[in-house]
Amino acid sequence: MHSNYYPNIIEKKWQKFWEEKKLFSCEKDEGKKKYYLLEMFPYTSGSLHIGHIRNYTIGDVLARYKKMRGYNVLHPIGFDAFGLPAENAAIEKNIQPREWTYRNINQIRSQLKRLGFSYDWEREVITCDKDYYKWNQWFFLKLYEKGLIYRKKSAANWCPNCQTVLANEQVMNGHCYRCGTEVSIKKFPQWFLKTTDYAEELLRGIENLEGWPFAVKKMQTNWIGQSEGMEIKFRLSDNSAQIPVFTTRPDTVFGATYIVLSPQHPLVREIIKKKPQIRGKVELMKKDQLKKEEIEKKGIFSGFEVINPVDQEKMPLWIANYVLVEYGTGAIMAVPAHDQRDFEFAKKYNLPIKVVIHPSGSNLKKDNIKEAYTEEGVMINSAQFNNLTSEEGRKEISKWMEKEKIASHKVNYKLRDWCISRQRYWGTPIPIIHCKKCGVLPVPEGDLPVILPSNVKITGKGGSPLNKASSFLDCRCPQCGGQAKRETDTMDTFVDSSWYFLRYTSKNRGHLPFDTREANYWMPVDQYVGGVEHAILHLLYSRFFTKALRDLGLIQIKEPFKKLLTQGMVVKDGAKMSKSKGNVVEPGKIIEKYGVDALRGFILFAAPPQIDLEWKEEGLEGIERFLKRVWKITVQWIEFKNQKAIEDSLFKETESMRIYRPGLKNEEKNLQRIVHHTIKKVSEDIEKRYHFNTALASLMELVNFLYRYPHKKSSIYREALSILILLLSPFTPHICEELWQRMGSKGSIFTYRWPTYKKEFLKKEEVTVVVQINGKLRDKINVLAGEKDKKIENIALKRDKIRKYTRGKTVKKTFYVPDKLINIVIE
RNA sequence: GCCGGAGUGGCGGAAUUGGUAGACGCAGUGGACUUAAAAUCCACUGGAUAAUUUAUAUCCGUGCCGGUUCAAGUCCGGCCUCCGGCACCA
Numbered sequence: 002m003h004s005n006y007y008p009n010i011i012e013k014k015w016q017k018f019w020e021e022k023k024l025f026s027c028e029k030d031e032g033k034k035k036y037y038l039l040e041m042f043p044y045t046s047g048s049l050h051i052g053h054i055r056n057y058t059i060g061d062v063l064a065r066y067k068k069m070r071g072y073n074v075l076h077p078i079g080f081d082a083f084g085l086p087a088e089n090a091a092i093e094k095n096i097q098p099r100e101w102t103y104r105n106i107n108q109i110r111s112q113l114k115r116l117g118f119s120y121d122w123e124r125e126v127i128t129c130d131k132d133y134y135k136w137n138q139w140f141f142l143k144l145y146e147k148g149l150i151y152r153k154k155s156a157a158n159w160c161p162n163c164q165t166v167l168a169n170e171q172v173m174n175g176h177c178y179r180c181g182t183e184v185s186i187k188k189f190p191q192w193f194l195k196t197t198d199y200a201e202e203l204l205r206g207i208e209n210l211e212g213w214p215f216a217v218k219k220m221q222t223n224w225i226g227q228s229e230g231m232e233i234k235f236r237l238s239d240n241s242a243q244i245p246v247f248t249t250r251p252d253t254v255f256g257a258t259y260i261v262l263s264p265q266h267p268l269v270r271e272i273i274k275k276k277p278q279i280r281g282k283v284e285l286m287k288k289d290q291l292k293k294e295e296i297e298k299k300g301i302f303s304g305f306e307v308i309n310p311v312d313q314e315k316m317p318l319w320i321a322n323y324v325l326v327e328y329g330t331g332a333i334m335a336v337p338a339h340d341q342r343d344f345e346f347a348k349k350y351n352l353p354i355k356v357v358i359h360p361s362g363s364n365l366k367k368d369n370i371k372e373a374y375t376e377e378g379v380m381i382n383s384a385q386f387n388n389l390t391s392e393e394g395r396k397e398i399s400k401w402m403e404k405e406k407i408a409s410h411k412v413n414y415k416l417r418d419w420c421i422s423r424q425r426y427w428g429t430p431i432p433i434i435h436c437k438k439c440g441v442l443p444v445p446e447g448d449l450p451v452i453l454p455s456n457v458k459i460t461g462k463g464g465s466p467l468n469k470a471s472s473f474l475d476c477r478c479p480q481c482g483g484q485a486k487r488e489t490d491t492m493d494t495f496v497d498s499s500w501y502f503l504r505y506t507s508k509n510r511g512h513l514p515f516d517t518r519e520a521n522y523w524m525p526v527d528q529y530v531g532g533v534e535h536a537i538l539h540l541l542y543s544r545f546f547t548k549a550l551r552d553l554g555l556i557q558i559k560e561p562f563k564k565l566l567t568q569g570m571v572v573k574d575g576a577k578m579s580k581s582k583g584n585v586v587e588p589g590k591i592i593e594k595y596g597v598d599a600l601r602g603f604i605l606f607a608a609p610p611q612i613d614l615e616w617k618e619e620g621l622e623g624i625e626r627f628l629k630r631v632w633k634i635t636v637q638w639i640e641f642k643n644q645k646a647i648e649d650s651l652f653k654e655t656e657s658m659r660i661y662r663p664g665l666k667n668e669e670k671n672l673q674r675i676v677h678h679t680i681k682k683v684s685e686d687i688e689k690r691y692h693f694n695t696a697l698a699s700l701m702e703l704v705n706f707l708y709r710y711p712h713k714k715s716s717i718y719r720e721a722l723s724i725l726i727l728l729l730s731p732f733t734p735h736i737c738e739e740l741w742q743r744m745g746s747k748g749s750i751f752t753y754r755w756p757t758y759k760k761e762f763l764k765k766e767e768v769t770v771v772v773q774i775n776g777k778l779r780d781k782i783n784v785l786a787g788e789k790d791k792k793i794e795n796i797a798l799k800r801d802k803i804r805k806y807t808r809g810k811t812v813k814k815t816f817y818v819p820d821k822l823i824n825i826v827i828e
Numbered sequence: 829g830c831c832g833g834a835g836u837g838g839c840g841g842a843a844u845u846g847g848u849a850g851a852c853g854c855a856g857u858g859g860a861c862u863u864a865a866a867a868u869c870c871a872c873u874g875g876a877u878a879a880u881u882u883a884u885a886u887c888c889g890u891g892c893c894g895g896u897u898c899a900a901g902u903c904c905g906g907c908c909u910c911c912g913g914c915a916c917c918a
Contacts (some may be wrong), residue, residue: 062918166838216832220913223831228917248918261918298916321916328917335918341829342916415917536913602900606853607840613911623853629868685844695842698852708869771848776899778848816898822847 002743004640007633008596016117024749025064025119027075029522036072037523038064039502039562041531041539042079042126045105046086049112049615051586051604052532058601059568059610059691060530061118065731066687068119069755075523076119077505079126080106083134084494085168087427091459098427099455102129112588116597117735119751124505128497131503134429135450136514137496140546141432142443143553149195152441155420156291159187163462166424175292179461186291191422192431192490196545200225200414203544212564214611217536224537226415231399232330233408235260238306238315242268247329247413250339251402252394255383257334257358258347260307261300261319264290265326272303272320279303283320290322298323298346309334310407311398312384321346329413333828337373338365344373357382358391419542421493426466428459429493431571436478436485445479451487465489467765478776490772498539499546500821502526502561517555526562530610533567535704540565566691569613586616597731599625605732606691628736630704631729634713635740638722641714669717672710673762676721679703680758683728693732700729724756765820773824774806790817797823 003010019025040060043053064076066411076435087098089590094101106127113120126133128276144150158167162182171178196203204225207218213314232250236242262269264286273280282301289299300321307318323342324333337347337354346355356668358378365374380386380394389397402408422431430451432444444451454473457466467489469474478485500514506523507516540562547561570577573584591600602624608614679699710716730737730750741750765786770793772780780802784793794815797803803825810827817823 216912219832226914228916230918246918250918296916323916323918327915333918340918342918345916376901413917415914500890533912607842612834612841617854619854620840626868627853633868690844692842692844694840695844695852698842701852769848773848773899776847776897781848814898816847818847822899824847824898 011739015738028120033073036067037075037526039526045082062731078120083428085756092461137429138432148478155191193418196419231408232411235307245330246334251398252391253336253339256336256355258353259317259335261321263324263326263331266331341373360443422490424465431488433488439480499542528564529562530566568610572614606697677762768820771822
């Protein structure tokens with residue numbers, strides 16, 4: 002046994018021990034309180050970097066802590082393995098995506114094991130395994146049956162040279178990332194999940210997510226984007242068609258001076274039939290609108306007129322690029338006086354402006370306004386609604402329009418249905434068959450999984466690779482038995498990650514995606530830890546999936562993640578660590594030099610988890626120093642004792658250490674108080690605030706105190722030491738396990754209970770009270786704790802330093818904060 | 829433009845409910861140990877002024893301006909800067 006601290010030796014030893022003893026594998030146990038801790042599983046595009054390690058270290062501290070608190074902890078891990086990077090690697094390195102992916106998985110898995118995280122490896126999930134993606138297909142069928150999946154034409158980025166679809170991140174300034182050709186937009190049928198069916202529930206559910214960061218909830222709320230208003234029916238002056246429009250400002254309806262259709266609005270097709278001369282312009286506008294950069298407003302006059310149903314006024318009908326077809330009704334009423342966009346458009350095309358809202362107390366003239374007045378105000382030019390405030394106007398006009406049957410109340414969402422089609426190889430094949438005779442048919446459940454063929458050539462050119470794999474493509478129609486073709490789209494990888502947390506709950510899951518009884522025991526995830534970049538999509542899709550699966554009767558919960566912790570990035574020299582910036586730190590080298598515990602300690606100590614972490618190697622040295630100090634005082638103590646004495650004195654009880662004892666000497670009482678204070682501080686920092694940095698700081702203070710403590714052979718010192726090791730163990734588990742065993746324990750430290758503190762031992766007998774004169778610190782006095790304010794005042798007023806200030810003045814008032822501070826107000 | 833978040837020493841950060849601003853650590857300075865270095869240990873370490881035999885004393889200080897309060901990093905009003913999200917959503 003070495004008397005020096007060699008992290009690499011002890012770390013490997015205990016990692017092996019934990020794995021062999023299956024210390025962190027868990028089973029459903031109704032008699033025990035469960036705790037499901039989940040970290041976002043790694044994407045298998047390379048090896049782990051410091052950011053991952055930060056994520057998993059945060060989770061690991063919580064998992065180990067909860068275990069010591071007596072919870073039945075589920076702490077699983079897996080691999081998010083489908084996706085575009087594997088195809089890119091296939092093209093660049095001439096390697097099969099599967100081979101490349103599994104190589105990465107093996108690499109990451111061995112990294113995770115070398116880091117000693119407390120995972121239950123028996124529950125591992127790999128999303129590109131057929132046993133996993135089979136269930137993506139199965140859910141697809143179930144949701145299809147329920148009418149939650151449909152197919153429609155939709156636009157995608159298209160490279161005309163490579164003849165392939167591009168993901169947004171493959172489009173660089175409007176050009177193909179591979180060949181540099183200008184990217185165009187192509188429309189073709191794709192598969193959609195009806196997330197909008199759940200828009201309202203997804204929105205309302207946010208309110209109940211008490212353990213989620215406010216910022217994430219806000220982002221999801223904005224993303225769902227609910228707005229309430231009226232749908233008003235305008236009609237063409239020749240009565241040939243109705244044009245419903247959505248507005249959140251029915252109070253401005255008398256101010257509408259023209260109506261605008263999106264170029265993609267269905268009515269535009271009818272208009273073109275009657276006015277073929279605008280066809281070219283409209284087609285051009287449609288194309289322009291699909292581009293992201295387009296900002297200049299452009300319009301085409303349709304030649305038609307529309308009647309405003311509230312006053313029968315006629316107004317022109319325009320087609321313009323600033324109206325989106327996907328939102329509302331694809332048409333708007335334009336109120337240039339009170340909407341900035343309409344204002345700009347009206348100015349450009351010389352359209353009338355009609356003021357219907359005044360700022361209260363001042364006048365607004367249509368000829369001299371420079372921008373739209375979008376605030377609240379008082380109504381004018383609005384018939385019987387004049388002189389109402391805009392707020393009242395909204396209510397009254399809405400009521401009146403509903404009565405007149407010209408409008409109805411409407412709630413709109415920005416949230417769109419989720420397009421899950423990807424024209425890619427490395428993903429879950431969508432289980433659909435296209436038959437010329439029978440049409441679009443789902444693959445029968447018994448035929449699942451539809452296996453992704455291997456040895457498909459990935460070239461990055463000429464559409465989806467599956468289109469060229471005839472063994473995959475050709476099949477029999479499940480209905481007529483004739484020749485048919487398989488769907489070649491694969492699923493968005495976000496489908497994989499929308500339910501993986503359910504899969505983890507069951508160990509035996511051969512014939513089901515997960516065991517419902519297991520899922521009902523373990524779910525919801527009590528604590529989810531991951532990057533804030535997933536604040537919207539992944540978390541929203543998972544919430545959607547959970548609700549959809551609940552409606553399929555597969556689970557009982559409404560929300561998948563009870564608490565969410567979003568950790569900050571790891572930065573170095575002021576920039577996010579990335580290969581392109583050349584500031585990546587190689588974790589393997591750090592571990593070799595300092596050990597896993599020092600790396601964990603640094604990550605946890607340098608900043609609270611929610612904020613960005615600045616990588617500084619000097620900081621690691623500081624933690625290493627601290628760990629050596631812990632090592633030194635413990636090993637020193639062990640050397641004082643013979644092994645027999647250790648066994649006799651220690652670890653008789655598995656509950657917390659005794660360190661509560663009456664009749665102690667002063668310095669012992671001091672030690673007792675500091676130990677109890679540290680227990681409280683560390684427990685609360687972990688549990689209530691995730692402030693691991695301050696928890697470690699208080700442990701450092703305890704170590705500093707123990708360093709100076711004179712009676713290193715006393716039993717209270719031994720108890721303090723063992724509590725220190727227990728409190729430190731979730732943060733730096735390996736060194737603590739080693740020291741714990743050396744101190745004489747037989748079992749793992751993680752089978753011991755977390756220490757608890759007693760309030761009575763937190764109290765000081767003597768306290769330092771700050772004396773302020775008019776709020777400024779002037780003196781400090783040491784007094785017995787719990788003294789009355791009058792007594793403190795008397796003592797303070799007798800002090801020389803204080804008399805200097807009070808001489809010749811009168812004391813007006815004093816404020817006393819018990820055992821802390823007295824403020825004497827003079828003159 | 830809209831919606832969030834954040835600004836504290838040379839640096840990372842602490843101050844949890846309005847009550848000693850700067851815990852803990854890094855870096856730095858001085859000293860001990862050593863033939864020497866590393867390691868370790870001890871002390872100091874926000875700024876300014878005064879004093880220095882000693883102790884210290886006074887003022888300033890949490891992005892800026894103002895307010896509330898006996899007391900403000902913390903609360904209120906108005907700005908500035910940075911970071912993140914959304915963005916022609918009617």
